[in-house]
Amino acid sequence: MIRTLTIFALLLLIMESCEKNLPTEREDKKIFALAVHGGAGNIKKLNLTETEEEQFKTVIDSALQAGYLILEKGGSAKDAVVAAITILEDSPLFNAGRGAVFNHDGINELDASIMEGKNLEAGAVASLRHIKNPIQLALVVLNDSKYIFLSSDGAEKYAQSNGIELIDPKYFFTDHRWNQLQEARKNNEMKLDHSEPSNSSSLLNKLSGEDKFGTVGCVALDQDGNVVAGTSTGGLTNKDFGRIGDSPIIGAGTYANNKTCAVSCTGRGEDFIRLSVAHEISAQMMHGKKNLKSAVEDVIQNQLKSIDGRGGCIAIDKSGNIIMSFTTTGMYRGWMRSNGSKEISIY
Numbered sequence: 001m002i003r004t005l006t007i008f009a010l011l012l013l014i015m016e017s018c019e020k021n022l023p024t025e026r027e028d029k030k031i032f033a034l035a036v037h038g039g040a041g042n043i044k045k046l047n048l049t050e051t052e053e054e055q056f057k058t059v060i061d062s063a064l065q066a067g068y069l070i071l072e073k074g075g076s077a078k079d080a081v082v083a084a085i086t087i088l089e090d091s092p093l094f095n096a097g098r099g100a101v102f103n104h105d106g107i108n109e110l111d112a113s114i115m116e117g118k119n120l121e122a123g124a125v126a127s128l129r130h131i132k133n134p135i136q137l138a139l140v141v142l143n144d145s146k147y148i149f150l151s152s153d154g155a156e157k158y159a160q161s162n163g164i165e166l167i168d169p170k171y172f173f174t175d176h177r178w179n180q181l182q183e184a185r186k187n188n189e190m191k192l193d194h195s196e197p198s199n200s201s202s203l204l205n206k207l208s209g210e211d212k213f214g215t216v217g218c219v220a221l222d223q224d225g226n227v228v229a230g231t232s233t234g235g236l237t238n239k240d241f242g243r244i245g246d247s248p249i250i251g252a253g254t255y256a257n258n259k260t261c262a263v264s265c266t267g268r269g270e271d272f273i274r275l276s277v278a279h280e281i282s283a284q285m286m287h288g289k290k291n292l293k294s295a296v297e298d299v300i301q302n303q304l305k306s307i308d309g310r311g312g313c314i315a316i317d318k319s320g321n322i323i324m325s326f327t328t329t330g331m332y333r334g335w336m337r338s339n340g341s342k343e344i345s346i347y
Contacts, residue, residue: 030223032071033320035335036063036084038094039214040266040312043330045347056093057344060334063087064344067220068336077220077228077262078116078139085112085135085230088216092174094332096216097133100172100234102181108172109239111248112138112232117258117318124248126151130166131159135232138248140164148250177237184238214332215247217254217264219316227262227316229254229278236269245269251279258318260285261292266331267311275303281315292317300325 038060048056067084071077089097100108112134113124123142126149131137137159141150150158156166215233222228231254233247246253246269253269255278256262263278272278277299284295296315304311305327312326314333322335334344 029338031320031338032077032221032223033316033322033335033337034064034067034071034077034080034084034218034220035314035316035322035324036060036067036088036216036218036333037214037264037266037312037314037324038088038216038332040326040328040331041214041310042328043332043346048346053346056332056346057334059088059091059093060332060344063218064334064336064342067218071220071222072338074223076224077222077226078114078142080220080222081114081218081228081230082135082139084218084220085216085232086133088218089133089135089232094216095214095234096232097234098172099174099177101177101237103235103243104185104238104240106178106181108169108177108234110134110172110232110234111244112230113248113250113254114138114142114228114230115250115254115256115262116142117227117256117260117262120257122148122250122254124149124250124254125155126244126248127242128152128155129169130156131164132167132171135230137164138230138232149248151244172234180237215266217247217266217314219256219262219264219314219322221262221316221318221320225258225318227256227258227318229256229262229264231264231266233266246272246277249273251276253278255279255282257282257286261295261315261317263296263313263315265311265313267326267328268309271304271307271309272311274307275299275309277304277313281313285317292321293323296323296325300327 063084067080070080092099110128111126115122123138125137140162217231219229231247252273253265260282265272281295281299284290312331314324316322330347336342
């Protein structure tokens with residue numbers, strides 16, 4: 001009898017110990033989150049109808065949902081970023097992929113990059129003319145290439161060697177982008193997709209000059225604690241001399257480090273290159289011991305503004321905190337978190 005009681009008491013102790021060591025529902029639930037942007041610029045509410053606003057928000061929501069579904073199922077932040085950006089590249093509303101602007105010669109040249117924070121691996125491509133989804137080629141470069149940055153014909157040859165089909169450049173033609181080019185040529189200027197309209201009330205200027213389209217990007221944190229950033233763009237309207245902006249440049253328009261954060265930028269590329277904006281935010285967190293909000297606000301609202309820089313960024317840290325900041329009147333943006341919260345904004 002005594003022996004039976006002793007065994008029973010021992011079992012109770014073991015069960016009590018196990019219960020104490022079992023993770024609670026809150027402790028066991030892993031955090032994941034993502035954010036996307038569709039370009040920052042002088043976006044004014046009076047220039048967008050309710051229908052137009054809804055169109056932008058619908059595409060942004062689709063991109064968020066595509067990435068969120070992957071993260072929710074335990075997929076990688078890398079795959080979530082590519083899935084979200086692919087949705088944005090396929091929409092003619094944004095200056096990336098299908099909606100890319102024309103250069104001075106009437107050609108669409110596309111750039112993209114992606115970086116993962118786990119091992120600081122990255123892939124970047126520039127001056128593409130026959131690739132439907134540049135972010136997907138950037139991912140192949142990250143995963144399989146011995147190089148980080150490929151451009152032009154070489155990048156497209158690499159794409160073909162890895163089973164990515166080249167497409168007819170006519171795929172990228174849209175009337176509103178062509179009209180943008182004609183106006184820029186007439187005024188002998190290069191135009192951000194985020195530019196103010198010229199001094200004209202014509203419908204052409206309204207369509208071509210308003211800040212209705214932009215570079216796209218995504219940052220994500222997966223359930224394994226990895227952060228990833230990706231960015232894709234069509235560059236500047238009427239650009240020449242093989243100009244390349246910040247979007248495909250690791251450290252300028254895109255950066256990720258698991259120890260700090262992941263950042264995707266949008267705006268006037270030259271400003272972001274000069275300040276190495278994406279890396280500077282991470283560096284302030286790592287070496288200056290700042291939190292994400294303080295680092296982003298200093299770089300965007302102080303440093304970028306000090307050189308009259310135009311644009312903004314989205315950023316996420318290893319804890320799932322998300323910060324979005326811009327020096328312009330608006331930025332197409334949205335985020336989703338593992339707790340079910342979501343927000344989509346323009347102004």
